[in-house]
Amino acid sequence: MFVRNAWYVIAQSEEIDRVPLKRTVLGEDVVLFRKTDGTVAALDDRCAHRAYPLSEGRIVGDNIQCGYHGFEYNCAGVCVRVPAQARIPERAVVRSYPVVESHRWVWIWMGDAALAKTAEVPDTHWMTDPAWDRVTHQRLFECSADLIHDNLLDLTHEGFLHESTIGDEAVYENGITVEVDGNTVSVDRWMPACHPSALFEKATGLSLADRWHTTVFQLPSLHVIHAGVVEVGGRREDGHLLRVLNAITPATENTAWYFYAFCRDFSVGDTALNELLAESLGGVLTEDSDALALQQVKMESRPANMPDVLIAQDAGVAKARRMMKQLLAAEFRAQSPAPEKVAAP
Amino acid sequence: MRLLLRANAHRREPGGGMEIAASPDTRERERWQWDVHLAADPVGEAPLPASVESLVATGAMALADGSLVHVVARSAPAEAVPSVEIHHLADAMELCRGLHEVMLVVAGGPGLLVEGRHRLERLDALVLEGDDPLTLPLEADGAGPIPIAVIRLKGTGQLGWVP
Structure with missing residues (x-):
């Protein structure tokens, strides 16, 4: 479905x-x-x-x-x-x-x-905006689109799955604010005065920073992660800004296309940095792809009476799942023929 | 984990009410713990299975536009005790939350600024729990007093939005 x-x-x-x-x-x-x-x-x-x-x-x-x-x-x-x-x-x-x-x-x-005709294509202008640079990837993940949505809405996995690049304990030690607005779920995490992660120390030169990421999931397919680092005490808008686009398109019930673009507003045109980011972030996607393929296999063999055990950090996941079900139910209702009226005898 | 729920995200119920928040959010995954509804009728909230006991607290909130809603908070007695307070915020105030307490704030009109950064409009709600701050500053960011419903679920132990 x-x-x-x-x-x-x-x-x-x-x-x-x-x-x-x-x-x-x-x-x-x-x-x-x-x-x-x-x-x-x-x-x-x-x-x-x-x-x-x-x-x-x-x-x-x-x-x-x-x-x-x-x-x-x-x-x-x-x-x-x-x-x-x-x-x-x-x-x-x-x-x-x-x-x-x-x-x-x-x-x-x-x-x-x-x-x-009445639905706008989501905004991804960072892909072509000359004030931004970007690296892109595309993969076919061997898992359902739902598992990728869960992955992007709960970034605490970065501290374990992507420890050598973009993740560390700052991600899971800091709480989140989850906002639900119409068909959009956003998960905002503010990580004050912390190491900016191994990859972003290389990319920005900062070893201590205020750091944030806000995953904005526009159901049913696009996650835009508004992220960045700034010197401690600085304003977000003055920092090194990132827009990470993750367009997830189900291929089948248990495979999904992953279109990825990592856009930045600093060091634009720096080809050495582009190469570093392309390789490192390609590795991050491979880590995700491998992990979610394993998860998919386990999900398929798991008894139906053993649903996930969710925690507070999964609030965005829980909300998005429910909203996805509501969207599916609304489409199903719209497609179902109206019950026939029976004339009174 | 703060949960900011815009009015357009509340679950519409067949009887005309709205579910603001519930734990568990996805029904029947876990044992029912609590829920909060807005209803035109204080006894018109969504039914629970006959075997489920609940404590109920209600409060009538006259909204800034003059309409009236009933705030209905329910909980499983073993998990939490619910209460509902109605305030009218003219300027600023600070709410305190106890340990093991889930607190919801529902704006009865536009322009409620929470923590200096979350602007709540009519019937938007903010849920605080667990490691979230135990004090919550509120300001009226506009003309006129803003009706506010403060719903507390005092846990008998650890209590959250996700069970």
Whole structure:
């Protein structure tokens, strides 16, 4: 079960060109390609004729041609050519999906296309803002999207899983403020007068700092972590600022795409720092990926009557889980047909 | 762990009331401990299973817009004792919280500034528990007195939002 009426990142811009790209999201196979005007098209990756994957075909102008019998579909998913006959069957249509390309990420709407028009793509402008620099990664995690959401809303794991890079005891020794506002959950942690972690001592030169991170989870997919370090006693806005973008897109029930961008407002253009961050943060993602894959296996074999034991630091996790259930329930209700009225005898 | 719950995040109940907070937050995961509701009718809160005993405290709060809500706090007797106080904040005050006490503050109007940084609007709520501060400064950040409901759940032992 996935929340479908929402924007999800499906690819990085540079992944999509004139060669069809297959990607599985929310349990559906989608084929992506660029049109001649540079914009992106997304269609169901299954020819209406004999279910051959369209991603095995080729792009012809703004159309995609099936590699099996040559059925050709336009960007709206309507078949416009059947090589073996002049008549085009009425049902020769594949589903097309709304897509938006924004700040180097391509977002897709897998639900009711009419609702996409009124929903804004989340703001990720730090990906292209010249005042910021960034390193990016992309992974397919072998776990459910839910486990990644839990991971990002409870950063106390940094003190153990990422001890050599971004984590230490300051994370779990300092309390949090959890805020719930509409469909957003934020978890704010202020860590005064502490070591800024091994990686950020290298990145900033500070060995003692006030430090913070605020995970803002815009359900159901995007976590923006507003983080930073500043000299002790300084104001947050004067510090070394970070925006860590984590776009989580379920691929299947137990795998998820992880689109990651670590954006900073200091040492912009410093290629040596970019290399250090790319390698170190890639390692952090690998640590997460390995741990969550192990967790997924254990979750699947755990008896149903043994739910997680939550602690106070899990407040954001608990709230987000409940809100995700509410979103799913609301979509289910909206899709369910209204009960038929029975006429009085 | 402070929990700041905006009014748009409260759980709507079939009877027209709202659940502000509850422990456990996800029902039936753990043994029920306490919950806090807003209701048009003081006895109209969400039902508990017949086998569950509860202590109940209520308070009627006239909101800044003139409407009236009943604040209903319930707890399992073995876990906590609930109480509800209604204040009208004209300027500033400081609330004190006991050890093993969960305290909720519900704003009855806009412009309630808590700890100098959390601005609560109408029916927003703040929950303090555990290692959170035992004193809580409040200021009225606007014109006119702000009605405030202060709900206390005095634990018989350690008590939190997450059981």
